[in-house]
Amino acid sequence: MGNFSVYVEMIRIRFLMMLAYRTNYYSGILIYSINIGAYYFLWQAIYGSQESIEGMSVTQMTTYIAVAWMARAFYFNNIDREIAQEIQEGKVAIEMIRPYNYLGIKTMQGLGEGLFRLLFFSVPGMVIIGLAFPIDFSNSITVWLLFIVSIIFSFIVNTQLNLLTGILTFFLLYNTGLIRGKRVVIDLFSGLLLPISFYPMWAQDIMGFLPFQAISYIPSMIFTEGFTGAEIYSALGIQLFWCFFLIIPIQLLWVIAKRQLIVQGG
Amino acid sequence: MNVIEVKELRKEFKSYSSRSGLSGAFRDLFTRNYKVLRAVDDISLQVKQGEMVGYIGENGAGKSTTIKMLTGILTPTGGEVRVNGMNPHKEREKFVQTIGVVFGQRSQLWWDIAVQESFRLLKKVYRVSDEDYETHMKEVIETLEIEPLLDKPVRKLSLGQRMRCELAAALIHNPPLLFLDEPTIGLDVLVKMKIREFLKKINQKYKTTILLTTHDLADIEALCDRVVLLDEGKIIYDGRLDQLQKNWVEGKEVRFEFQHPVELGSLEMVSSQFDVKWRQGERSHQWIAMVDGDDDTVSKLMSQVMLNHSITDVKINHVSTEEIIRNIYEEGMSHG
Numbered sequence: 001m002g003n004f005s006v007y008v009e010m011i012r013i014r015f016l017m018m019l020a021y022r023t024n025y026y027s028g029i030l031i032y033s034i035n036i037g038a039y040y041f042l043w044q045a046i047y048g049s050q051e052s053i054e055g056m057s058v059t060q061m062t063t064y065i066a067v068a069w070m071a072r073a074f075y076f077n078n079i080d081r082e083i084a085q086e087i088q089e090g091k092v093a094i095e096m097i098r099p100y101n102y103l104g105i106k107t108m109q110g111l112g113e114g115l116f117r118l119l120f121f122s123v124p125g126m127v128i129i130g131l132a133f134p135i136d137f138s139n140s141i142t143v144w145l146l147f148i149v150s151i152i153f154s155f156i157v158n159t160q161l162n163l164l165t166g167i168l169t170f171f172l173l174y175n176t177g178l179i180r181g182k183r184v185v186i187d188l189f190s191g192l193l194l195p196i197s198f199y200p201m202w203a204q205d206i207m208g209f210l211p212f213q214a215i216s217y218i219p220s221m222i223f224t225e226g227f228t229g230a231e232i233y234s235a236l237g238i239q240l241f242w243c244f245f246l247i248i249p250i251q252l253l254w255v256i257a258k259r260q261l262i263v264q265g266g
Numbered sequence: 267m268n269v270i271e272v273k274e275l276r277k278e279f280k281s282y283s284s285r286s287g288l289s290g291a292f293r294d295l296f297t298r299n300y301k302v303l304r305a306v307d308d309i310s311l312q313v314k315q316g317e318m319v320g321y322i323g324e325n326g327a328g329k330s331t332t333i334k335m336l337t338g339i340l341t342p343t344g345g346e347v348r349v350n351g352m353n354p355h356k357e358r359e360k361f362v363q364t365i366g367v368v369f370g371q372r373s374q375l376w377w378d379i380a381v382q383e384s385f386r387l388l389k390k391v392y393r394v395s396d397e398d399y400e401t402h403m404k405e406v407i408e409t410l411e412i413e414p415l416l417d418k419p420v421r422k423l424s425l426g427q428r429m430r431c432e433l434a435a436a437l438i439h440n441p442p443l444l445f446l447d448e449p450t451i452g453l454d455v456l457v458k459m460k461i462r463e464f465l466k467k468i469n470q471k472y473k474t475t476i477l478l479t480t481h482d483l484a485d486i487e488a489l490c491d492r493v494v495l496l497d498e499g500k501i502i503y504d505g506r507l508d509q510l511q512k513n514w515v516e517g518k519e520v521r522f523e524f525q526h527p528v529e530l531g532s533l534e535m536v537s538s539q540f541d542v543k544w545r546q547g548e549r550s551h552q553w554i555a556m557v558d559g560d561d562d563t564v565s566k567l568m569s570q571v572m573l574n575h576s577i578t579d580v581k582i583n584h585v586s587t588e589e590i591i592r593n594i595y596e597e598g599m600s601h602g
Contacts, residue, residue, distance in 0.1 A: 003390075003391075003393065005390050006387075006390045006391050009386070009387050009390045009391075010387070013376065013379060013383060013387055016378075016379045016383060017376070017378050017379060020378040020379065020419070021378070089372075090372065091372060093334065093339050093369070093372070094369070094372060094373075094374045096337075096338065096339045096358070096362075097337050097338070097339065097362050097365070097367045097374075098362060098391055099359045099360070099362045099363045099391060099392065100359070100391055101359070258341075259341055260341075261339070261340060261341070
């Protein structure tokens with residue numbers, strides 16, 4: 001560690017790689033727009049003539065959906081699949097002969113991917129969506145700053161979960177199913193599709209013990225000002241807790257994984 | 267000074283086997299049968315600085331596994347490894363700074379981006395200063411003739427082009443020790459020659475120690491004074507290449523092309539007074555005689571054979587390394 005310029009370089013390389021696959025980028029914009037549009041009309045229908053559900057107005061809900069998807073563009077990355085692939089194809093051997101921390105590098109690649117999408121995708125996308133749908137942007141700088149802090153935590157927690165799933169490939173050797181399952185669980189329990197406050201009480205209680213709400217629910221609630229005052233800080237505290245807590249299983253698995261590394265394919 | 271110091275190195279793998287049939291598959295869900303395979307079996311080895319060592323063996327003899335332990339990728343099951351004065355697995359990040367590795371079968375360049383971007387990243391990874399990079403890499407790029415390839419993405423390169431770039435990438439930090447795992451696999455003769463020339467050059471210039479595994483013995487003949495022969499995880503020969511040739515063959519190989527197909531029986535009858543082994547060549551007219559003895563014996567044998575059978579061509583060869591190694595694997599080391 002301690003070689004900062006390598007990590008910056010890694011982000012740059014990831015930018016280049018994202019640019020090498022422009023088609024992916026364009027289709028991504030399309031998929032996200034469809035999703036936001038579909039959820040917008042879905043919620044319009046659900047709200048009907050009601051003013052608010054569970055304390056959220058229809059404008060707040062639209063904003064929530066739009067922000068949740070745009071934040072997803074930033075925190076979401078494919079490093080779980082990449083790690084799995086590198087292990088399955090034996091490429092991890094190459095990574096082990098490099099003088100850097102593999103997990104650190106993977107995290108930076110994820111950050112590169114996230115920043116790329118944030119700059120070239122979320123920001124312009126948000127402007128377009130703001131024109132198309134009635135979205136309520138906060139004009140308080142504090143809210144924006146807290147939101148930025150919060151999506152950084154989202155990125156960390158989501159990336160840590162990706163690292164964890166990726167490392168599990170060392171033990172399972174084939175874990176496409178696990179990766180897919182994890183994605184569904186995150187989309188569902190993180191509050192991307194449905195704010196956590198809409199779930200039944202018992203489900204909310206269980207989710208309170210899981211790291212998923214730190215990924216999408218908290219930043220979206222901060223942005224839509226669904227959280228106010230002390231609620232914001234305790235929410236950020238939860239995110240921070242998971243950022244640190246998840247380091248433990250990752251490091252543990254990584255040490256064991258390295259010891260029993262079997263390189264596939266000779 | 268010993269660059270590589272290995273004592274009783276061992277690596278065991280668990281190899282799972284599936285039971286047959288449906289009920290077997292169900293039982294596999296709960297308990298699986300496995301055997302412990304010893305891929306590397308108590309190897310001891312020392313390599314001095316500046317040596318070029320050929321590490322050869324059949325597929326599955328344990329070459330790659332050894333290299334992976336020497337480079338810190340795999341943890342040994344037992345034994346001691348010290349490379350460049352360090353324990354490769356324990357001090358991985360510091361250790362890999364002092365080695366260069368080329369795996370012929372997998373790329374270490376980033377597939378989707380231009381070669382020079384990969385180089386630039388590796389330069390940062392290995393913390394190479396601008397001046398060092400300039401002076402050292404300029405020469406490497408020139409010798410390997412990869413200048414025109416630098417702005418192309420790796421996926422668009424041919425195998426020969428990619429391999430030269432891989433080699434350059436492994437040398438960015440000018441490591442004192444270079445591991446090459448089948449670096450010439452699938453390459454044409456010209457590229458092979460270029461790579462060999464280059465390796466010789468850096469070995470002379472920087473005293474780079476090179477450990478090379480290959481199936482192409484011409485690589486070994488061109489580069490290595492010393493060979494280490496591996497069979498089923500054990501070292502069966504460690505010494506000079508010319509010594510191997512000397513120990514193995516005192517005689518010569520004579521290749522006859524007859525005008526007509528010839529029976530083995532009649533050849534053996536004609537040559538019964540000589541210590542000779544006959545072997546059929548690729549065609550029925552072609553026979554190869556392995557003669558034990560000096561030049562005199564060889565010419566006597568030839569005249570005897572030619573008296574009885576008319577020939578179209580005859581050639582005297584030294585027994586090739588390939589032949590020697592094939593013999594060793596077929597008959598064991600007892601002969602030497």
